[in-house]
Amino acid sequence: MRPAQTEQDGASAVATAAPAVRCRGLTKHYPSKTGPVHAVNGLDLEIRSGECFGLLGPNGAGKTTTIEIFEGLLKPTSGEVEVLGRRWGHHDDDLRQRLGISLQETRFPEKLSVIEVLSLFRSFYRRGLEPSAVIASVGLTDKSSAWVGKLSGGQRQRLAVACALVGDPELLFLDEPTTGLDPQSRRQLWEIIRAFGRRGRTIVITTHYMDEAERLCDRVAIVDRGTVIALGSPAGLIASMGGAHVVEFACSPGATLDQADLAALPGVREVVSAGSETALTVAEPHVAVPALLGLLQARQLDLLRLTTRHVSLEDVFMHLTGRHLRDEDVSPA
Amino acid sequence: MLARLREFLREPEAVFWTYGFPLMLAVGLGIAFRDRPVEIVHVDVQQDARAPEVAARLSSRNDLVVAVRAQAECRERLRMGRSSLVVVPGDPVTFVFDPSRPESAFAHARVNDILQRAAGRQDPVRTADAPVTEPGSRYIDFLVPGLLGMNLMGGSMWGVGFVIVDMRVKKLLKRLAATPMARADFLGSLAGSRLLFMLPELLVILGTGVLLFGMPVRGSWLAILTLAVLGAASFAGLGMLAACRAQRIETISGLMNFIMVPMWLLSGTFFSSERFPDLLQPFIQALPLTLLNDTLRAVILEGASLASQAWRMLALAGWGLIPFGLSLRWFRWN
Numbered sequence: 001m002r003p004a005q006t007e008q009d010g011a012s013a014v015a016t017a018a019p020a021v022r023c024r025g026l027t028k029h030y031p032s033k034t035g036p037v038h039a040v041n042g043l044d045l046e047i048r049s050g051e052c053f054g055l056l057g058p059n060g061a062g063k064t065t066t067i068e069i070f071e072g073l074l075k076p077t078s079g080e081v082e083v084l085g086r087r088w089g090h091h092d093d094d095l096r097q098r099l100g101i102s103l104q105e106t107r108f109p110e111k112l113s114v115i116e117v118l119s120l121f122r123s124f125y126r127r128g129l130e131p132s133a134v135i136a137s138v139g140l141t142d143k144s145s146a147w148v149g150k151l152s153g154g155q156r157q158r159l160a161v162a163c164a165l166v167g168d169p170e171l172l173f174l175d176e177p178t179t180g181l182d183p184q185s186r187r188q189l190w191e192i193i194r195a196f197g198r199r200g201r202t203i204v205i206t207t208h209y210m211d212e213a214e215r216l217c218d219r220v221a222i223v224d225r226g227t228v229i230a231l232g233s234p235a236g237l238i239a240s241m242g243g244a245h246v247v248e249f250a251c252s253p254g255a256t257l258d259q260a261d262l263a264a265l266p267g268v269r270e271v272v273s274a275g276s277e278t279a280l281t282v283a284e285p286h287v288a289v290p291a292l293l294g295l296l297q298a299r300q301l302d303l304l305r306l307t308t309r310h311v312s313l314e315d316v317f318m319h320l321t322g323r324h325l326r327d328e329d330v331s332p333a
Numbered sequence: 334m335l336a337r338l339r340e341f342l343r344e345p346e347a348v349f350w351t352y353g354f355p356l357m358l359a360v361g362l363g364i365a366f367r368d369r370p371v372e373i374v375h376v377d378v379q380q381d382a383r384a385p386e387v388a389a390r391l392s393s394r395n396d397l398v399v400a401v402r403a404q405a406e407c408r409e410r411l412r413m414g415r416s417s418l419v420v421v422p423g424d425p426v427t428f429v430f431d432p433s434r435p436e437s438a439f440a441h442a443r444v445n446d447i448l449q450r451a452a453g454r455q456d457p458v459r460t461a462d463a464p465v466t467e468p469g470s471r472y473i474d475f476l477v478p479g480l481l482g483m484n485l486m487g488g489s490m491w492g493v494g495f496v497i498v499d500m501r502v503k504k505l506l507k508r509l510a511a512t513p514m515a516r517a518d519f520l521g522s523l524a525g526s527r528l529l530f531m532l533p534e535l536l537v538i539l540g541t542g543v544l545l546f547g548m549p550v551r552g553s554w555l556a557i558l559t560l561a562v563l564g565a566a567s568f569a570g571l572g573m574l575a576a577c578r579a580q581r582i583e584t585i586s587g588l589m590n591f592i593m594v595p596m597w598l599l600s601g602t603f604f605s606s607e608r609f610p611d612l613l614q615p616f617i618q619a620l621p622l623t624l625l626n627d628t629l630r631a632v633i634l635e636g637a638s639l640a641s642q643a644w645r646m647l648a649l650a651g652w653g654l655i656p657f658g659l660s661l662r663w664f665r666w667n
């Protein structure tokens with residue numbers, strides 16, 4: 001067990017310690033019929049001990065490949081990986097004892113009860129937590145003796161996280177833990193993950209939900225096409241956009257608006273147009289919106305829709321790549 | 334270490350819900366292939382003045398069921414296969430039957446024989462029948478050890494191979510590989526649980542043979558148990574090899590059938606493997622199921638000692654150890 005004070009001091013106290021994960025020049029190529037696929041393409045990262053670190057990116061960006069290399073399940077084509085100061089291939093058992101892992105998709109034996117699955121996983125670790133305590137911490141006490149086959153999607157995902165926690169890991173890897181879950185289940189999982197983080201442990205999480213990364217992570221790396229295209233705290237990345245708000249509007253089809261005119265409006269930092277939709281990044285919406293309405297009136301254009309919202313990581317991703325985070329058909333170049 | 338193994342055994346316990354199936358198969362096949370009673374043949378005699386006399390002569394034999402019926406009804410019953418032969422009294426006595434139906438041909442020979450003797454035919458050669466019913470040499474006695482061998486093969490191959498691929502499809506293997514679980518423990522516990530589940534099968538099949546059909550067990554039970562464990566372990570190794578890289582349930586099913594179906598046919602489960610040409614014999618004799626079946630028969634039916642079967646047992650162990658070693662090397666966890 002860790003000394004008690006780290007649990008109270010939280011993330012900041014251990015952030016100066018050795019990095020939990022460090023990788024340099026990481027690549028992973030898969031052979032395919034159309035030539036090698038570069039799933040990971042020269043990735044450098046340093047994940048600090050005690051932080052909650054998010055790998056954010058669209059499907060196919062290489063997040064899962066990256067995290068599975070960290071987990072020791074895949075061998076990189078080239079590059080160096082150090083996890084908790086160790087390397088895979090030399091101290092595997094020691095490392096596995098200290099890691100907790102939840103894969104993107106694991107179907108646990110349907111005919112075993114929740115407590116049996118937890119006891120099974122607990123038996124693999126030299127030290128760890130009481131299975132019933134872990135079940136309580138993920139809110140599955142009612143379902144303790146229920147068969148896995150009878151659990152809902154959210155409950156199964158909490159079971160998967162419980163299996164990752166039962167070895168009382170120093171470092172927790174979660175691969176898309178809330179994908180496909182309803183909002184309530186997602187919030188339950190976030191609370192479990194936050195509680196783990198409050199004990200000063202390190203969390204590495206992949207997700208393609210920007211709100212998840214914004215709420216959970218101390219720092220995120222935005223990954224696209226196998227490389228890190230942005231790195232920083234969610235607030236820092238959002239601030240790097242210059243404005244704190246996005247004004248989106250749509251005019252009647254066929255209307256033409258000069259981008260330069262829009263960019264000249266007071267407080268507008270960036271203009272992105274897609275079809276009849278236009279998004280403005282602005283510092284002060286209460287200044288920019290009246291000016292925009294004035295411009296539309298002067299040009300005698302009909303406004304179909306107008307929304308304003310805070311800048312999100314999605315906007316950061318769009319700003320960097322010109323694509324949406326959740327484009328399903330992103331193909332590696 | 335021990336705790337790990339024990340914990341792991343709990344899992345297949347629940348996963349192997351299908352393990353009752355081999356038991357049902359054994360009992361079902363055992364009943365289907367038990368000794369058939371002496372065949373009863375239906376013979377109709379066409380309505381005529383002499384019909385009752387003919388019918389009375391034929392009825393004296395207990396393997397014929399004889400009835401006197403009108404002509405149309407006789408033909409109808411023959412056509413529907415309800416009777417095997419129609420006798421039309423007269424001179425000559427006419428037999429109406431389909432010679433391509435074995436029971437009709439049998440009925441023809443039998444009825445002709447009875448009528449000729451009744452009319453005073455003397456057989457020039459004296460013959461006597463000696464029916465074989467001694468336990469140990471009947472078909473059922475041959476069959477039960479073969480069924481046992483086949484079940485040991487099927488149970489081990491499916492119980493190990495299928496479970497591995499199922500866990501791989503569900504990404505459970507990958508999840509387990511991410512834990513500090515010792516991999517040898519995992520494979521060992523799979524094989525170990527298979528051996529545990531093999532015991533009830535062994536008891537049911539041999540029990541059925543002994544209690545229902547009076548099959549003799551001349552060898553020692555310990556020797557039989559040793560052989561069963563050896564056989565189950567060997568086929569568990571083969572099953573593991575088949576499963577070590579298969580990514581889909583369809584692949585493993587095809588592979589399993591590819592391995593097992595030829596052995597069902599060749600290895601003397603339902604009939605002796607010696608019926609195949611001499612050219613194939615060295616190959617057939619080297620198959621693991623042939624080795625297991627022949628050893629089981631030698632021990633159960635002939636009371637052979639394990640020492641006398643040492644070579645076969647060694648070959649069988651090789652069939653388990655070599656694939657096991659290969660599968661350790663080639664095993665794919667994700």
